[in-house]
Amino acid sequence: MKDEEEDNINEEETNDELDESTNDEIADEGFEDIVSTGKNHFYENDENPEDTITKVTGMYKDWFLDYASYVILERAVPAIEDGFKPVQRRIMHSLKELDDGRYNKVANVVGHTMQYHPHGDASIGDAMVQIGQKELLIDCQGNWGNILTGDSAAASRYIEARLSKFALEVLYSPKITDWGVSYDGRRAEPNNLPVKFPLLLAQGAEGIAVGLSTKVLPHNFNELIDASIKILKGKPFTLYPDFQTAGIADVSNYNDGLRGGRVRVRAKISQLDKQTLVITQIPFSTNTSTLIDSILKANEKGKIKIKKIDIHQKTFHQINDI
Numbered sequence: 369m370k371d372e373e374e375d376n377i378n379e380e381e382t383n384d385e386l387d388e389s390t391n392d393e394i395a396d397e398g399f400e401d402i403v404s405t406g407k408n409h410f411y412e413n414d415e416n417p418e419d420t421i422t423k424v425t426g427m428y429k430d431w432f433l434d435y436a437s438y439v440i441l442e443r444a445v446p447a448i449e450d451g452f453k454p455v456q457r458r459i460m461h462s463l464k465e466l467d468d469g470r471y472n473k474v475a476n477v478v479g480h481t482m483q484y485h486p487h488g489d490a491s492i493g494d495a496m497v498q499i500g501q502k503e504l505l506i507d508c509q510g511n512w513g514n515i516l517t518g519d520s521a522a523a524s525r526y527i528e529a530r531l532s533k534f535a536l537e538v539l540y541s542p543k544i545t546d547w548g549v550s551y552d553g554r555r556a557e558p559n560n561l562p563v564k565f566p567l568l569l570a571q572g573a574e575g576i577a578v579g580l581s582t583k584v585l586p587h588n589f590n591e592l593i594d595a596s597i598k599i600l601k602g603k604p605f606t607l608y609p610d611f612q613t614a615g616i617a618d619v620s621n622y623n624d625g626l627r628g629g630r631v632r633v634r635a636k637i638s639q640l641d642k643q644t645l646v647i648t649q650i651p652f653s654t655n656t657s658t659l660i661d662s663i664l665k666a667n668e669k670g671k672i673k674i675k676k677i678d679i680h681q682k683t684f685h686q687i688n689d690i
Contacts (some may be wrong), residue, residue: 435578436577436578436579439577439578440577440578440579440580442454443455443487443575443577444575444576444577444581444582445573445575445577445580445582446568446573446575446582446584447560448568449560449563450539450560450561450562450563450567450568451563451566451567451568451569451570451571451573452560452561452567453495453573453575454485455481455485455487455491455492455495456495456499457557457558457560457561458481458484458485458492458557459477459481459492459495459496459499460499460505460531460535460539460561461484461557461558461561462477462480462481462483462484463477463506463529463530463531463535464531464539464540465480466480467530467531467536469530470530471507471509471528471529471530472528472529472530473524473525473527473528474493474496474497474524474525474527474528474529475523475524475525477496477529478492478493478496478524483550483552483554483555484550484551484555484557486551489524493524496524496529497512497513497521499571500512500521500529501513501515501521502571502586502612504532504534504535504567504570504571504589505531505532505534505535505539505567506529506530506531506532506535507529507530507531507532508527508528508529509527509528509529510522510526510527510528511526511527512527514655515612515613515655516613516650516655516656517655517656517657518655518656518657518658537564538563538564538565538567539561539562539563540561540562541562544562545558545560545561545562546558546559546560547559565592565596566592566596568584569584569586569587569592569607570586570587570589570592571586572584572585572586572587572609584625585609585611585625585631585652586609586610586611586612587607587608587609587610588610591607591610592607595607608622609622609625609631611633611651611652612652613649613650613651613652613654614636614649614650615633615634615635615636615649615650615651615652616633616634616635616636616649617631617632617633617634617652618631618632618633618634619631633651633652633653634651635647635649635650635651635659636648636649647659656679660677663677664677
């Protein structure tokens with residue numbers, strides 16, 4: 369009996385070995401061409417000996433620097449020569465090409481600008497709305513949004529624009545413009561516009577690039593004119609930021625706009641009666657929606673006590689004390 373059991377066990381082990389070898393052969397089908405010779409890594413192709421593999425360190429050193437330079441110069445940071453980012457400059461160039469004295473649909477301007485700016489219509493439309501809301505270079509028609517309330521502009525197919533008289537006088541001088549070639553090599557576009565006015569300080573700018581960011585605060589138009597005249601006459605001058613939303617600004621730590629300088633802004637509040645406070649001017653970079661949210665949060669935390677907030681037709685805000 370023992371001999372028979374041993375024979376049965378040996379037969380089962382032999383069958384298992386045969387089954388495993390058969391399964392291995394089936395699993396290996398279709399992979400006959402992949403053979404490891406042990407000579408070279410499969411990335412090392414002898415057919416093109418000139419091809420090389422670039423290590424990650426080399427990619428970071430060369431390609432990342434190129435990418436960072438592109439984002440800084442071509443996307444996020446304005447040029448000091450004319451105060452424009454590339455998308456803004458291309459919008460103004462397109463408006464000049466389309467200019468016939470009549471209003472153009474913003475959608476048409478965006479489509480025309482895409483001949484020069486290959487980064488999508490949404491970015492062009494948003495940039496154009498921001499220029500229009502500053503009420504300096506573009507004569508707007510329609511609902512362009514409201515910087516005080518934070519309301520967005522209507523769709524680009526509904527609103528219209530044309531160059532303002534100021535822009536036509538100040539921005540364009542084709543004979544002294546430095547021209548370049550568009551991204552597809554088909555059209556000419558300005559590398560910089562020969563602006564006759566310090567637009568960078570007038571409009572302000574904000575952008576985040578790779579490794580650096582910029583934030584230039586806007587300034588008062590008339591004060592810039594006076595300062596420009598004093599510069600030409602060699603006289604000293606003092607110039608501080610000014611904001612469309614008005615408000616109160618503390619410029620004691622402004623540091624002439626250099627790195628590390630700070631400007632503190634506050635809303636302007638007056639008392640209408642014993643139970644009502646009126647906010648008539650809001651801080652820069654805020655709107656009524658964010659301001660109301662901050663008031664409600666302060667009320668929830670118990671820092672202040674209010675009964676209600678009313679929005680006046682002239683964007684005044686009344687805070688009624690209990």
